[in-house]
Every structure is written in C-alpha cells, then in structure tokens.
Amino acid sequence: MTEVKNKQVILRNYVITIPKDSDLYVTSTTATIKFKLPADTSATSNSKELAVIVKNLYLSCDPYQRLFMEKIPGLSHFKSYTPGSPIFGYGVAKVLDSQHPDFKAGDLVWGTTNWEQFSLITTPKNLIKIELSDTDVPLSYYAGILGITGLTSYVGLYEYCFPKEGERVFISAAAGAVGQLVGQFAKLMGCYVVGSAGTKEKVDLLKNKLGFDEAFNYKEENDLDVALKRYFPEGIDIYFDNVGGKMLDAVLLNMRVHGRIAGCGMISQYNLDQPEGVTNLMHLIYKRVRYHGFTVREYYHLHPKFLDFILPHIRQGKIVYVQDIVEGLESAPAALFGLFKGHNIGKQVVVVDHE
Amino acid sequence: MTEVKNKQVILRNYVITIPKDSDLYVTSTTATIKFKLPADTSATSNSKELAVIVKNLYLSCDPYQRLFMEKIPGLSHFKSYTPGSPIFGYGVAKVLDSQHPDFKAGDLVWGTTNWEQFSLITTPKNLIKIELSDTDVPLSYYAGILGITGLTSYVGLYEYCFPKEGERVFISAAAGAVGQLVGQFAKLMGCYVVGSAGTKEKVDLLKNKLGFDEAFNYKEENDLDVALKRYFPEGIDIYFDNVGGKMLDAVLLNMRVHGRIAGCGMISQYNLDQPEGVTNLMHLIYKRVRYHGFTVREYYHLHPKFLDFILPHIRQGKIVYVQDIVEGLESAPAALFGLFKGHNIGKQVVVVDHE
Numbered sequence: 001m002t003e004v005k006n007k008q009v010i011l012r013n014y015v016i017t018i019p020k021d022s023d024l025y026v027t028s029t030t031a032t033i034k035f036k037l038p039a040d041t042s043a044t045s046n047s048k049e050l051a052v053i054v055k056n057l058y059l060s061c062d063p064y065q066r067l068f069m070e071k072i073p074g075l076s077h078f079k080s081y082t083p084g085s086p087i088f089g090y091g092v093a094k095v096l097d098s099q100h101p102d103f104k105a106g107d108l109v110w111g112t113t114n115w116e117q118f119s120l121i122t123t124p125k126n127l128i129k130i131e132l133s134d135t136d137v138p139l140s141y142y143a144g145i146l147g148i149t150g151l152t153s154y155v156g157l158y159e160y161c162f163p164k165e166g167e168r169v170f171i172s173a174a175a176g177a178v179g180q181l182v183g184q185f186a187k188l189m190g191c192y193v194v195g196s197a198g199t200k201e202k203v204d205l206l207k208n209k210l211g212f213d214e215a216f217n218y219k220e221e222n223d224l225d226v227a228l229k230r231y232f233p234e235g236i237d238i239y240f241d242n243v244g245g246k247m248l249d250a251v252l253l254n255m256r257v258h259g260r261i262a263g264c265g266m267i268s269q270y271n272l273d274q275p276e277g278v279t280n281l282m283h284l285i286y287k288r289v290r291y292h293g294f295t296v297r298e299y300y301h302l303h304p305k306f307l308d309f310i311l312p313h314i315r316q317g318k319i320v321y322v323q324d325i326v327e328g329l330e331s332a333p334a335a336l337f338g339l340f341k342g343h344n345i346g347k348q349v350v351v352v353d354h355e
Numbered sequence: 356m357t358e359v360k361n362k363q364v365i366l367r368n369y370v371i372t373i374p375k376d377s378d379l380y381v382t383s384t385t386a387t388i389k390f391k392l393p394a395d396t397s398a399t400s401n402s403k404e405l406a407v408i409v410k411n412l413y414l415s416c417d418p419y420q421r422l423f424m425e426k427i428p429g430l431s432h433f434k435s436y437t438p439g440s441p442i443f444g445y446g447v448a449k450v451l452d453s454q455h456p457d458f459k460a461g462d463l464v465w466g467t468t469n470w471e472q473f474s475l476i477t478t479p480k481n482l483i484k485i486e487l488s489d490t491d492v493p494l495s496y497y498a499g500i501l502g503i504t505g506l507t508s509y510v511g512l513y514e515y516c517f518p519k520e521g522e523r524v525f526i527s528a529a530a531g532a533v534g535q536l537v538g539q540f541a542k543l544m545g546c547y548v549v550g551s552a553g554t555k556e557k558v559d560l561l562k563n564k565l566g567f568d569e570a571f572n573y574k575e576e577n578d579l580d581v582a583l584k585r586y587f588p589e590g591i592d593i594y595f596d597n598v599g600g601k602m603l604d605a606v607l608l609n610m611r612v613h614g615r616i617a618g619c620g621m622i623s624q625y626n627l628d629q630p631e632g633v634t635n636l637m638h639l640i641y642k643r644v645r646y647h648g649f650t651v652r653e654y655y656h657l658h659p660k661f662l663d664f665i666l667p668h669i670r671q672g673k674i675v676y677v678q679d680i681v682e683g684l685e686s687a688p689a690a691l692f693g694l695f696k697g698h699n700i701g702k703q704v705v706v707v708d709h710e
Contacts, residue, residue, distance in 0.1 A: 074608055075641055244636060253429055263640045277632010281599060285618045285648035286430055292647075293640035 008086040009115035015069040018271045024333035050100040052121045054093035058143040061336045061348035066270045086114045092142045110142035144347040145321045152296040153181035160262040161238040165190035173242035175202035177347035194231045198342040224250035243268045245276045252280035255289045263293035322346025363441040364470035370424040373626045379688035405455040407476045409448035413498040416691045416703035421625045441469040447497045455479045465497035499702040500676045507651040508536035515617040516593040520545035528597035530557035532702035549586045553697040579605035598623045600631040607635035610644045618648035677701025
C-alpha cells in the first residue's frame with residue numbers, strides 16, 4: 001500500500017456547445033493506491049475481469065472525445081464521460097502490476113486508459129502489449145501512428161475507399177493526426193492527393209514535408225466549390241471526411257461517378273448547438289456515390305496486419321509522422337480543446353511521464 | 356411514305372422550380388413519317404447504329420424526369436431534354452419496322468422511347484424485346500413492375516441494402532411505383548416493413564392491400580422523429596430513400612448500427628430552388644451507416660434474372676401491383692407532374708394506344 005498523489009483530469013460538467021479549458025480540471029489530491037493487486041484466487045474468475053495497474057506515459061488527444069462530454073440523444077451505445085471522474089482515451093502506459101496472465105510488471109502497453117498518472121484498468125481486453133522488438137521507434141508513436149490514429153487512417157482508406165492508382169483523393173483536416181497519414185498512404189498507392197488545412201504553416205507542411213500533390217487553406221477561400229474545382233477539374237474519386245459541414249457540402253458537388261466517402265469525423269460540427277445543414281446530398285444519387293461512416297473500434301483485429309505494413313515504412317523513413325507534444329497533465333485540457341481551434345500540427349499528444 | 360398526325364409531348368422551356376402543366380405542351384401537327392425504313396445496305400454499318408420505328412403504347416411517368424427538365428450545374432453526364440423537342444422516358448412499344456436484326460415488325464419491346472405516338476429509335480440498344488411467353492401478364496406491366504420500376508426496386512433492395520430476415524425496413528413514398536414493390540420484396544424476405552405516404556387512402560392501401568406491417572401519413576405528423584420512434588422503437592436497419600430532405604434527416608436519428616440506406620431519389624427536393632439542409636449526418640458515423648446512391652441504368656444486365664424472380668410471383672398472385680393509368684398523350688403532362696403533388700397511387704402510366 002503506497003500513498004501517492006494521483007493527478008487526474010476531471011470533467012466538471014457536461015459540455016453544451018464550445019468547450020472551455022475550465023470544463024476540465026486537474027486534481028492533485030493525495031489518493032491511496034495499491035500498487036500491488038491481490039493474487040487472483042478465484043477458480044471461477046474470468047480472465048477478462050482481472051485487473052491491471054498501469055503508470056500512464058503518453059495520452060492521445062482525439063476530436064471524438066468531445067462527443068463523450070455530452071449526452072447525445074438516441075445514442076445509448078455511447079459511453080459518455082462521467083462528470084466528477086477522470087476522462088478516458090487512448091494512451092501508452094507501463095504495467096506496474098497485473099492479475100491478468102497476458103501482462104506482467106514492466107510490460108509496455110497501449111489502449112484505453114484514464115487521463116491520470118496511475119490507472120487501475122479493470123477491462124484489460126482494451127490493452128495491447130507492445131512487443132519489445134517493436135520499441136525501436138519512439139514509444140509515443142503508440143499513442144498515434146502505431147495505435148488508433150494509424151489504424152483509423154489505414155482502415156478508413158483501405159476498407160472504405162478502395163483507392164486505385166491514379167485516383168483523385170481529397171482529405172480535409174489533412175495536417176491533423178489522421179489526415180497526414182491518409183494522404184501519405186494514398187500517395188503510396190499512386191493517387192493524386194490534395195489536402196485542406198487552416199493555416200499557411202500547415203499547408204506548407206502538407207506540400208513540402210508530407211508529399212501531398214497540392215494543399216490549400218480553406219479559411220482563405222471564399223467559395224469552397226471553386227477551390228475544389230481548381231484542384232480537381234475532373235472531380236474527386238475519394239473523400240476522407242474529417243470535418244463534415246460546409247466542406248462536405250462543397251465536396252458533394254465535385255464527386256465523380258462511383259466516388260467513395262469515408263466518414264471518419266465531422267469536427268466542424270461538434271461544438272455547434274445545431275449542426276449545419278448539408279444541401280447537396282442529391283449528388284450522392286446523381287453520381288452513385290457512397291458515404292460510409294466508420295469507427296476504428298470494429299477493426300482492432302487488423303492491428304497486427306497494420307503494424308506489419310507500417311513499421312517497415314517508418315523504419316525506412318518512407319512515412320513522415322508529425323507529432324505535437326505537450327508536457328504534463330496540467331497542459332492536457334488546453335491541448336485537447338486546441339484541436340477544435342486548429343492549434344495542433346499533426347498528432348496532439350500529452351506526456352504524463354517519461355518511462 | 357405515309358402522312359399521319361404524330362402527337363408529341365414537347366418541353367416548352369427549361370423548368371426552374373415547380374413545374375406547371377404548361378411547361379409541357381401536346382402538338383398534333385401533321386408530320387410525314389416513313390413507316391418503312393430503307394434496307395441497310397452498308398457493309399460497314401454497325402448494328403448499334405441501325406434504326407427501329409415503333410408505335411408507342413404505354414409510357415412510364417417517373418420523378419427523375421423532372422431532373423432532365425433543367426440543366427444541373429456540374430452534371431455533364433446528364434442528358435437533359437431539349438426545349439422544343441419531345442421528352443423521353445421508359446415505355447412499351449410495338450415495332451413497325453426495323454433495320455436492326457434483333458427486331459422485326461410486330462415485336463413488342465420496352466425501353467427508352469419518346470413521348471409521342473410514333474418514334475424513330477436510332478439507339479435500339481436501349482430497347483429490350485418482350486418474349487411472347489411473357490405476355491400473359493398485362494403489357495403495361497413492362498412500363499412498370501416488369502421494367503425499370505421493378506428492376507429499380509429489386510436492385511435497390513438487394514444490391515444496396517442486403518436485407519436479412521427480421522430486419523427493420525422503412526420506405527418513404529411507399530405507395531409510389533417503387534415503394535410498393537420494395538415493401539413487398541422486403542416482406543418476402545421476412546422483414547418488418549413500415550411505409551410513409553401522404554394520404555389516408557395510400558396508408559390504407561399499404562396496410563390492407565400491400566401487406567406492410569405498418570404505415571403512416573407523414574403529413575399528419577408534427578414530428579417525424581417521434582413518428583419513426585413509434586414504429587421503430589429499436590431503430591431502422593434499412594431505409595429506402597425516395598424523398599430526401601426532412602424525412603431523411605429524421606431517419607438518420609433512428610438508424611441502427613450498421614444500417615444501410617439506398618438512395619433512389621429525393622422527390623421532396625426536385626422542385627426547390629435551394630434544397631433543404633440535412634443536419635443529422637453525424638449519425639452516419641455514430642452508427643456506422645452507409646448511404647449509397649444508385650441508378651438502375653447500371654443494372655440492365657440483371658433484368659433477365661429479375662424477370663425469373665418476379666414473373667412467378669406475379670403469376671401466383673404473391674405480389675400486388677397497383678397502377679394509376681390515364682388515357683391519351685393529352686393527359687400526360689398532368690399525370691407526370693401529378694407525381695410531385697402525390698396525386699398518383701401506385702405506378703403512374705400513360706396509355707398512348709392500345710395494342
């Protein structure tokens with residue numbers, strides 16, 4: 001039994017429209033934490049119910065977390081955050097103790113954890129052990145390109161968009177965590193790839209570092225339809241939708257026959273009291289286009305295959321991965337909500353502790 | 356060479372918003388028509404370029420025809436109607452003469468023809484010969500259930516929605532040409548089927564004649580979301596979208612995880628200057644739903660298979676088919692535009708001539 005301060009990031013109350021940093025607060029109370037779990041002595045216990053204690057190292061900041069800060073009507077399958085409790089998300093952690101046979105003290109893992117220093121994980125099925133042979137890359141990568149962010153990009157592009165060489169691909173929020181990877185994966189396939197972003201710095205990054213064919217700052221465009229026609233005079237085969245709203249409406253006007261849209265997120269809409277209306281849906285029929293929403297949560301089984309694909313590319317320097325890292329749980333609320341202000345360039349990660 | 360009056364339905368001018376009957380006019384001028392084609396003597400001629408002369412019998416009235424009455428920006432692949440010329444569509448006709456080896460005088464055909472008494476068809480690849488063995492059913496059926504209308508229903512349900520026994524299916528404009536068939540096909544699969552329509556008479560038809568489990572009059576509902584929750588307390592697996600707009604927006608709130616939406620048409624939007632905004636698209640991602648627009652034009656190759664499926668059902672009385680038939684080309688403009696006022700019950704057909 002050890003007494004430590006377990007710093008936590010707590011949701012104050014459900015958020016209605018635009019989140020403020022103060023909607024989350026960081027506690028630093030002294031809590032009693034058992035770093036040692038009792039041995040599992042029950043002959044009938046299910047290994048799925050066994051607990052693991054971890055020290056959190058890196059936390060992934062993701063736009064979808066905003067959705068868990070409110071109760072969305074009709075979505076009973078959504079597990080919202082609980083006001084007064086720490087929020088959760090994806091992260092990288094080190095095992096301190098485990099009742100579960102798959103984990104032992106000292107193991108490095110990634111998966112679902114809480115935004116705090118130390119976590120008692122009672123659903124270790126959501127943890128994946130990081131193989132020692134795969135720790136030659138920075139450990140924070142498992143809070144991004146080697147974890148959910150990378151798998152999301154991979155699944156969204158390959159399982160939902162079926163890219164073929166020479167096809168025309170557009171990605172919104174392209175300098176974000178997922179967008180930067182989707183663009184590079186599409187380039188590996190021999191596609192023509194254009195991304196939109198919200199600052200000149202991000203546009204330069206896309207064109208000069210990430211290998212996009214073209215990129216533009218959507219905030220400088222009076223008419224998104226005109227902007228898209230400039231880069232896609234023959235239309236768009238694949239749209240990777242990270243933003244929804246007005247950009248989606250303009251994209252619909254520019255889709256090609258049999259185009260595919262992967263619905264990954266609609267970050268432009270999360271903080272609105274009433275979402276924007278999308279008016280050009282008839283183009284889904286005119287051009288026989290499909291819009292398919294997806295979640296990476298249904299594709300964890302593809303993670304080993306994804307690692308086999310991505311690790312060689314990283315080791316050979318064929319994929320550029322941009323992280324935006326802040327230090328300390330105190331910085332976490334501003335880092336998370338900065339996603340909605342476009343503050344991050346690349347994958348936003350919070351360092352809780354260095355290994 | 357024979358001189359006859361060839362009555363024609365002509366588009367006066369491109370239509371901007373709500374079409375008026377006077378946007379079409381019926382001519383009855385004396386025109387010279389060669390009922391006999393010159394024999395094809397060119398050794399190099401392609402049989403695809405050979406002409407067929409037909410006497411039109413039945414014309415199909417379809418909502419998509421409204422879209423051909425304007426120039427839609429960015430849709431260069433759409434063949435709009437030409438002001439001053441007869442409009443075209445699907446219909447049933449009798450061959451009077453043919454240069455094409457697949458057709459001979461006396462054959463009955465269905466396919467693309469003009470809205471007039473006699474047509475010179477220069478693209479006979481769009482005509483399909485009706486087998487004599489399949490003329491025991493009313494010939495007008497080939498302007499509907501045995502033609503494009505039936506194939507649309509079949510393709511939309513089976514190729515885009517993948518219905519399984521026990522799944523929950525919702526169909527808008529359910530008493531229309533396509534809706535009535537989709538509902539019955541889904542019942543054959545053992546689905547729970549609910550339709551919406553715009554009059555009490557149509558709702559009664561759906562429930563009492565067509566075998567729908569439930570039906571409701573959308574015009575009597577203050578809140579479509581509430582109405583859908585009444586009939587789908589556990590949500591909708593499959594939505595067959597014939598109307599778009601507000602109904603689609605309410606359906607999105609009620610889709611189940613992995614739901615499928617076939618985008619067949621959006622009749623509620625065709626006459627609007629600016630389409631209504633759809634605000635609930637985020638539910639496509641929340642519930643991993645796909646919306647897939649389609650056109651039957653890409654599925655003509657399935658027509659023989661479709662006939663093998665549908666003809667036995669019709670002969671055994673297992674499918675009810677409701678037609679709304681008017682006589683004479685003079686009645687055609689009002690019949691076509693009546694689709695947008697909900698005047699038709701079932702498939703709207705114009706009789707040009709009885710065989």
